[in-house]
Amino acid sequence: MSIKPKKHLLMKNNLELILNRMIPGDSRMPCFTKAVKIEPIIKKLNNDKFLLFLKRKQINLNKKNWDNCIKILENEVLEAYFTSNLVIRALNARKKFLLRNVKKENMTKLLKKVKYKKKIFRK
């Protein structure tokens, strides 16, 4: 579908708005458009009706429209976001931060704490 530049920009902005509303990010995780380039998503969207919706100057994200957006974008959003390098790095940094004070005991020491008196298998 060929779209004029102005309309394309409008569509892109609207899509960005929706995607960032879906995953707005937090103090440790980026919002969607910070992590993922959206041009490939636009290319993948093959739904004429949805593209028309995105070309509106003021999109109305009432419950019905919002649910429809999620239905169309859900899988794409999840896959693109959680496989983006930035998100993978953010998840690792989050893990390091949250586990900074959690200590692991040595496995061999833990095993020694159980005194097995006899073999527990039967022949």
Add this chain to the structure above:
Amino acid sequence: MKREKTDILIIGTGASGAASAWNLSKLDLKITCLEQGSFVNKKKYSFNNVNREIYKFKDFNIDPNQRRFDADYPINTENSPISIANYNAIGGSTLIYSGHYPRFHPSDFNTKKIDNIGSNWLFNYYDLEKYYNLNDKMVGVSGLTGDPAYPKINNLLPPLDIGYSGNLLAKAFNKLSWHWWPSYSAVKKSNKFKKGIRPTAVEIYLNKAVKNGVVIKPNSRVLKIKTSSKNIAKGVIYIDQNNKKIFLEASIILLAANGIGTPRILFNSSNKKFPNGLANSSGQLGKNLMLHPLGYVEGHFNKFLATNEGAEGCALYSHEFYETKKKRGFKRGYTIQLLKSPGPIESFHYLKKFNKIKFGKFFLKDLFNYFGCTIPLAIICEDLPDKNNYVELDHKNKDSSGMPGIKVNYKLSKNTKKMLSHGIKQCKKLFKKTGAKNIIAFGPVRNTGWHLVGTAKMGTSKKNSVVNKFGQCHDVSNLFIVDSSIFPSSSGVNIASTVQAVSLMISDHIKKNLTELINK
């Protein structure tokens, strides 16, 4: 029909077919493997592929009825609380298995003798030990020697990290004085690949077999095994990748198509002499299906424990309840396995099912309340043989070649139900010792029919069984079954290690008796 010729034909290239292919490849004979699936790029199924979580829902969906690839065949599980999981490709289901690699217990080979239930094998753990050791060496199994649940197992690679969740659980096991041990895994530690390297049947056996001259034909589906009037298998009719029917003549045929695929081929090969399925004069073909019913218990914690990381299949396990104890009210037992929790995408789908997550302002908060904060435990129950649990051809649903699919008729026995509920109760007790905030439990889990056992069982005569102790069909002497269909009992552990050890043992027997077999 075009005709081809080979000395030894192997049907299926999964765990068992691959092991036999390699073992026999040292012979100076023409060996051909037919596989209904195609070759899959290693990068795609690697643990370290960033898209692996996505593939689990698509190309590597474990349910053939959802994948519906040309290589798949329909498996009707309307009459079963457990659906079948498999993968049809070169390397078979090892492309998507977790790599948990325990052996059977010595008692698993003697359930009739010890517990007066099920059937005995015609060999024991110690007869198979040599092949377990060989297979472990080929695979590279991580673990720790000294496990009191087994006879001594040597030459293991260093055990995998049990992670934060393993640490927490190990302490709880210790408080209860229950057995636990770091898992046996077909996963090697690697600095380059943080999740470790999990070899499949392709890397362990098939690549080596091909180097030795074995020919593998992908996208080649066997329709029928043809026999002579003297009950000797002459060869097979298969459909090749160009959709052409070919007759492949062979002196020895090995069936390695798993506990569902093997009876399917034998049923479809029925003839005047064997109207109820080839090699089925006992009437046992397709019967005694065992599936390892699985219970699931999940502990939810207030803190992040990175439970989504660590060993893919099982970080540690317990055999505290593996052997029969009269007071429990059921015979035989189960394994408790510590699994890893799902990644972010799978976590989302799980939460969505229970309406616990929505896109928007609280999306990440809701996700991170679950992701990495839950410890999943699996209870793998030993299933007992029952002639009323069986598979049959499903003529209503056919595969892409027009061959009938398969129908599974299966019910949980009273013994299994008691075992499941005992397992769930014990896991809850364990989680209470860890300080879990919430515990949820259910079972049997539907989509867990990985381990397909018992449908062409071994026995002493053609009156009571399909094959002898060497997987040789009583009715057709040059036809061997090398997969888990011949197991008379299921054990309470993952079967991959035993499947491959048995396959190596049978192929060794074929090597030793080659002249006699070929001359038939």
